Amino acid sequence: MEQKKYVIGIDLGGTRLRVALADRAGVIVRRRAVPTLAEEGRNAVLGRILAETRTILDPLPLANLAAVAVAVPGPVDPCNGVVYRPPNLPGWGDVNLKSILEQELTVPVFVGNDANLAALAEHKFGAGRGASQLVYVTMSTGVGGGIVSNGELLLGSWGGAAEIGHMTIDLNGPRCSCGNFGCLEAMASGTAITREAKWRIAKGTASVLSERVGGNLDELRAQFIVQAAQEGDELAGEVIEWAAYNLGVGLANVMHLFDPDIIIIGGGVANAWNLLMPAIQRALRERAMEVYTRRTCIVHSELGDDAGLLGAVALALDKIDHPMQRQAA
Ligand SMILES: [Zn+2]
Incomplete structure (x- = not known):
């Protein structure tokens, strides 16, 4: 467990995909932003999320990662990690983002609505x-x-x-x-x-x-x-x-x-x-x-444009610190 020193927060916007690597105290170590290019469709965006996750962690192996959390612009079932037809992500339909990312990354992944997570971020950091x-x-x-x-x-x-x-x-x-x-x-x-x-x-x-x-x-x-x-x-x-x-x-x-x-x-x-x-x-x-x-x-x-990104970090930290909470499923 001790080597799992980091979490990754992802803000999946319709325009920009932002990724932050943070330590267990919530301090951002590194951050990146790339265009989401949502018009290229679901698989292209999923590929970009995986690539950005690996890039921001590089050269550390995935074994250093305790959890990943994603803020999504649309309705989300946070227990099952299902995203329901996000209006700004054309062609997504209903997607189990949690299970898709967990399969590829082999670390726990959590998903939340971006405005919900912004609230969490303002509570924790803002x-x-x-x-x-x-x-x-x-x-x-x-x-x-x-x-x-x-x-x-x-x-x-x-x-x-x-x-x-x-x-x-x-x-x-x-x-x-x-x-x-x-x-x-x-x-x-x-x-x-x-x-x-x-x-x-x-x-x-x-x-x-x-x-x-x-x-x-x-x-x-x-x-x-x-x-x-x-x-x-x-x-x-x-x-x-x-x-x-x-x-x-x-x-x-x-x-x-x-x-x-x-x-x-x-x-x-x-x-x-x-x-x-x-x-x-x-x-x-x-x-x-x-x-x-x-x-x-x-x-x-107080957090402005960073609220969704820091909210994803806050969610990942909450989940690994309180794994038995209802929202942690
Ligand atoms: Zn309405």
């Missing part, structure tokens, strides 16, 4: 250290969530818990990627922000954004809108405020359901923190009971 009830929300292409209760991830019966992005916040809201209408994701994600800005520009509202994309609104990205809002563009500011208010409505629901001591907001859109917070606070004043807003602290992610 803004939520010491919190007993933690909720993490990511505002990126979609809206994801993770909940840590008494030090453990809240997984639900099969692993599907904490999909905060798919709570309905407007009965008549826009269609969501999941097929429902008015989900938080359809009203507060980067995708929603882009759609809303396009719609307002098409209606004739003036904005620097139309010039920034040379009149081609298909080129519009949430990050441009965040930037324009920070520079004082009125339309961009109103769209960010709209999304932040919607997020606040979702957070009021989350507070009443889970009574968290801390809510951590991450993802690229959360970088517009100073623009988001006033509208989030307004929504909470209008929609949450005062005792909840007074007692719940809302903070920006």
Whole structure:
């Protein structure tokens, strides 16, 4: 056992595949990032994961590795290690990622949803250290969530818990990627922000954004809108405020359901923190009971872009330190 000094955490994103080698204390020893090239399909991506795992360990043999954990962008059964049709990984279908990787690597492999693992990372290494009830929300292409209760991830019966992005916040809201209408994701994600800005520009509202994309609104990205809002563009500011208010409505629901001591907001859109917070606070004043807003602290992610990767490291460490926990199957 003593030679098994390391774990590997993998953040399998739709765009980037990131890998970290960490020691048993969670200190990152080495890290790598390569394009996922998801369009090449499942087998190519699986091959890339295996190659990157061996490369980052090199020249150490696999015998030095205690565990590998993978953060996946989509629904996951963490007990069996099955990934269910991740929307950003075309052609995957339902895949038992755990058994495929264990067969090749001959070390224990664990799999988790990326936003769940980001919550775990913030609890272990980031803004939520010491919190007993933690909720993490990511505002990126979609809206994801993770909940840590008494030090453990809240997984639900099969692993599907904490999909905060798919709570309905407007009965008549826009269609969501999941097929429902008015989900938080359809009203507060980067995708929603882009759609809303396009719609307002098409209606004739003036904005620097139309010039920034040379009149081609298909080129519009949430990050441009965040930037324009920070520079004082009125339309961009109103769209960010709209999304932040919607997020606040979702957070009021989350507070009443889970009574968290801390809510951590991450993802690229959360970088517009100073623009988001006033509208989030307004929504909470209008929609949450005062005792909840007074007692719940809302903070920006400390780990930023690294949350998923460090979450995978945290999962691997948790599993080898507490192998008998339910999530360790
Ligand atoms: Zn939805």
